[in-house]
Amino acid sequence: MKLPRLTPTAHGRRRTTARLAVAALVAAGAAALPLPAAQAAGSVVKVEGSQGAWSLTVDGSPYTVKGLTWGPDVADAGKYMPDVKSMGVNTIRTWGTDATTEPLLDSAAENGIKVVAGFWLQPGGGPGSGGCVDYLTDTDYKNDMLAEFPKWVDAYKDHPGVLMWNVGNESVLGLQNCYSGDVLEQQRDAYTTFVNDITKKIHEVDPDHPVTSTDAWTGAWPYYKKNAPDLDLYAVNSYDAVCDIKQTWEEGGFDKPYIVTEGGPAGEWEVPDDANGIPDEPTDVAKAEGYGKAWQCVTDHTGVALGATLFHYGTEYDFGGVWFNLLPADQKRLSYYAVKEAYGADTSGDNTPPVITDLTVDNDSAVQAGKPFTVKASISDPDGDALTNEVLLNSKYVDENEQLVDAEFTDNGDGTFEVTAPDRLGLWKVYIKSSDGNGNVGIETKSFRVIAPEVSGTNVAEGKEATASTFQPDSTGCPCPAGNAVDGSFDTRWASDWEDQQWLRVDLGEKTAFDHVQLAWEAAYAKGYTLETSDDGENWTTLETVTDGNGGIDDIDITGEARYVRVSATERGTPWGYSLYEFGVYRS
Numbered sequence: 001m002k003l004p005r006l007t008p009t010a011h012g013r014r015r016t017t018a019r020l021a022v023a024a025l026v027a028a029g030a031a032a033l034p035l036p037a038a039q040a041a042g043s044v045v046k047v048e049g050s051q052g053a054w055s056l057t058v059d060g061s062p063y064t065v066k067g068l069t070w071g072p073d074v075a076d077a078g079k080y081m082p083d084v085k086s087m088g089v090n091t092i093r094t095w096g097t098d099a100t101t102e103p104l105l106d107s108a109a110e111n112g113i114k115v116v117a118g119f120w121l122q123p124g125g126g127p128g129s130g131g132c133v134d135y136l137t138d139t140d141y142k143n144d145m146l147a148e149f150p151k152w153v154d155a156y157k158d159h160p161g162v163l164m165w166n167v168g169n170e171s172v173l174g175l176q177n178c179y180s181g182d183v184l185e186q187q188r189d190a191y192t193t194f195v196n197d198i199t200k201k202i203h204e205v206d207p208d209h210p211v212t213s214t215d216a217w218t219g220a221w222p223y224y225k226k227n228a229p230d231l232d233l234y235a236v237n238s239y240d241a242v243c244d245i246k247q248t249w250e251e252g253g254f255d256k257p258y259i260v261t262e263g264g265p266a267g268e269w270e271v272p273d274d275a276n277g278i279p280d281e282p283t284d285v286a287k288a289e290g291y292g293k294a295w296q297c298v299t300d301h302t303g304v305a306l307g308a309t310l311f312h313y314g315t316e317y318d319f320g321g322v323w324f325n326l327l328p329a330d331q332k333r334l335s336y337y338a339v340k341e342a343y344g345a346d347t348s349g350d351n352t353p354p355v356i357t358d359l360t361v362d363n364d365s366a367v368q369a370g371k372p373f374t375v376k377a378s379i380s381d382p383d384g385d386a387l388t389n390e391v392l393l394n395s396k397y398v399d400e401n402e403q404l405v406d407a408e409f410t411d412n413g414d415g416t417f418e419v420t421a422p423d424r425l426g427l428w429k430v431y432i433k434s435s436d437g438n439g440n441v442g443i444e445t446k447s448f449r450v451i452a453p454e455v456s457g458t459n460v461a462e463g464k465e466a467t468a469s470t471f472q473p474d475s476t477g478c479p480c481p482a483g484n485a486v487d488g489s490f491d492t493r494w495a496s497d498w499e500d501q502q503w504l505r506v507d508l509g510e511k512t513a514f515d516h517v518q519l520a521w522e523a524a525y526a527k528g529y530t531l532e533t534s535d536d537g538e539n540w541t542t543l544e545t546v547t548d549g550n551g552g553i554d555d556i557d558i559t560g561e562a563r564y565v566r567v568s569a570t571e572r573g574t575p576w577g578y579s580l581y582e583f584g585v586y587r588s
Contacts, residue, residue: 044367045208089343135190168213265294397427431445496579
């Protein structure tokens with residue numbers, strides 16, 4: 001069965017920090033790290049039962065995986081593990097296992113928690129997860145992993161913190177970033193065959209812990225069914241579609257149980273787009289409901305679904321962290337308490353987070369760069385706590401930066417906020433964050449489109465002839481000739497070669513007076529440039545010199561009268577060249 005092509009560019013963003021760290025360890029030669037000291041005898045974990053009536057047992061007692069994926073640094077395991085335990089969690093999942101894993105296993109065991117210990121195989125689930133391995137011919141890589149993984153299994157097999165071993169993460173999906181067509185099918189068969197080879201090696205070293213392998217959806221399971229019969233159980237990452245697993249398992253005729261190794265609310269790759277054309281992030285309330293729904297659907301598949309490690313016990317406070325983390329910046333959200341309730345822990349005495357609803361952005365499709373705009377929301381706290389509100393911005397859909405930055409804003413005290421827009425064009429997200437002073441937070445977000453500020457008067461450069469020192473004919477989103485900068489559209493751009501000394505000029509057709517210039521930079525901006533005029537296109541007069549440009553929109557009140565106007569760039573602000581959406585020359 002062929003796996004449908006999914007969307008890894010979004011899907012793979014969920015756990016970038018974890019997976020890249022693991023990939024880096026493998027690339028750096030983690031095999032050279034010293035083995036840990038021997039541990040006390042661990043548990044005997046088995047998958048028992050028969051078709052449709054399976055169970056997981058630990059030392060002979062039934063064990064349902066009530067888990068979370070693990071995000072904090074291993075060094076902070078002692079800080080966070082007691083909190084994980086208080087949520088009713090009995091299992092955490094990792095993506096990599098090596099010499100640095102021992103303190104995490106120790107802390108888990110001290111708190112009665114077990115670990116689904118992962119091993120990373122390239123390419124993983126999305127771009128940046130690792131190089132493209134040829135599983136048909138790359139014997140060196142396969143031999144290295146066949147030696148590496150069992151070594152750490154042998155080191156930790158007797159540790160009481162180990163629940164099972166998990167080989168790979170979403171690579172049946174990720175291989176589509178490397179191959180296509182019949183070759184992709186051959187690689188998927190070869191990859192899952194290799195997973196089976198590793199599974200057999202692990203079983204030889206450790207017969208007392210099951211082995212599984214995670215992929216992105218049940219469409220990958222036919223490959224495992226065909227090529228990896230030695231797996232003890234399957235594993236799947238599934239979010240909004242988690243409730244469909246039962247049906248697809250039944251229709252696929254599979255003969256092994258499974259666990260859900262990532263799950264929760266709908267992800268960026270699953271939700272519909274908002275009015276601005278970007279994924280419409282669920283509210284805090286909807287995310288909390290998503291965790292409850294996921295757990296309910298897992299437990300409804302009795303005798304087959306053996307539990308879940310929901311995503312994600314993480315503390316990052318960035319784009320992905322706000323979407324999925326239960327405690328960004330160590331503050332607990334509604335989703336944190338939803339998981340705690342789902343796993344049967346006592347929540348009766350908990351102080352709970354603020355709730356933000358009805359978040360809107362005025363004129364969200366046309367917010368002028370650098371100008372104030374209004375954000376409205378209804379903010380309340382179930383416990384009546386005094387709240388502190390913040391406003392933050394994110395430019396992921398502008399430049400792929402996932403960090404949140406503080407916005408300039410005024411809280412009017414009535415649920416409205418006057419926020420200063422960024423001066424870079426494109427689709428942004430604004431976040432309202434409300435903290436209750438008791439370690440809880442509510443966060444909501446909406447998108448808005450930043451456009452160039454209005455300029456009074458007539459753009460005398462629009463539609464005129466433009467020339468440039470260079471232009472990019474065939475890079476991403478190009479050709480990008482000089483004329484794109486004077487076509488009146490912010491959807492096109494001029495882009496130069498990647499060198500400092502570049503220029504763009506517009507021929508106004510005749511000597512023309514003007515009093516304002518607006519430069520709308522794309523990401524590749526000029527730190528240093530001059531604005532110049534000429535009557536003959538050969539002899540130039542400098543009207544303005546800029547040495548501290550920072551991109552975005554440059555609005556310059558400048559008086560001139562000439563036929564030609566030129567921006568002459570002297571210093572790049574990025575490693576790329578220069579790129580202008582629009583070069584506007586205005587006359588009042």
